[in-house]
Amino acid sequence: MENTNQFFNLSSTEMLNLWKTILRLEPVRRDCTVERDDGIDIDALLQLHIRQWYAHLLNTAPVEWLPVEDVKADVTLTLESGGKVSATVPTLCVRPVEWQLTAWQRPVTRFLAPGSHEAQVALDPYTGAGPCLPAAIDYGNRLLLLSVPTATQPALATATQPVLATATQPALATARCVVRPSDGTFSFHPDALATIPQWEQSHPTLL
Numbered sequence: 001m002e003n004t005n006q007f008f009n010l011s012s013t014e015m016l017n018l019w020k021t022i023l024r025l026e027p028v029r030r031d032c033t034v035e036r037d038d039g040i041d042i043d044a045l046l047q048l049h050i051r052q053w054y055a056h057l058l059n060t061a062p063v064e065w066l067p068v069e070d071v072k073a074d075v076t077l078t079l080e081s082g083g084k085v086s087a088t089v090p091t092l093c094v095r096p097v098e099w100q101l102t103a104w105q106r107p108v109t110r111f112l113a114p115g116s117h118e119a120q121v122a123l124d125p126y127t128g129a130g131p132c133l134p135a136a137i138d139y140g141n142r143l144l145l146l147s148v149p150t151a152t153q154p155a156l157a158t159a160t161q162p163v164l165a166t167a168t169q170p171a172l173a174t175a176r177c178v179v180r181p182s183d184g185t186f187s188f189h190p191d192a193l194a195t196i197p198q199w200e201q202s203h204p205t206l207l
Contacts, residue, residue: 001187007188071092
């Protein structure tokens with residue numbers, strides 16, 4: 001993973017203890033005994049809040065706060081008609097950050113919503129995206145990458161066999177994504193800690 005030297009990398013237990021400290025639930029008093037049989041399981045409740053907070057963080061927080069990995073080795077590319085490329089997104093990827101096909105002159109860092117006006121423009125054969133100004137449409141479990149250049153077959157055209165345009169076989173230069181740690185740990189920049197008290201109060205949207 002990238003940019004994790006200054007990150008917290010915490011187990012579930014370590015994260016729970018840190019959460020309690022931030023919310024001033026620790027240290028606990030041990031000079032008295034209290035017994036109840038109708039109380040809630042505070043640890044289980046806090047662990048649920050932690051999972052919700054971390055999922056929201058991965059989806060919305062600044063990339064600089066989050067674990068990022070180049071997953072191009074785990075991506076399967078499928079060449080479609082018109083030079084469009086369908087790319088599978090590995091399950092640990094939460095959201096794309098920067099993708100580039102080797103045929104592109106620049107990477108894509110903004111990913112379009114399906115059905116949006118920008119996506120329709122990018123798909124248009126006359127105004128559509130290409131190697132000089134590429135685009136990517138995010139379908140969640142796959143990206144549609146637009147597009148790779150086409151080349152004319154060298155065979156001579158005839159009345160019954162016209163010259164055909166074929167797309168260049170696609171390959172990825174980079175496929176950087178925000179990822180969920182595969183070992184179940186919580187990896188994030190310390191700056192994200194400031195959002196925890198607000199999250200417990202109102203579950204705000206992280207900017």
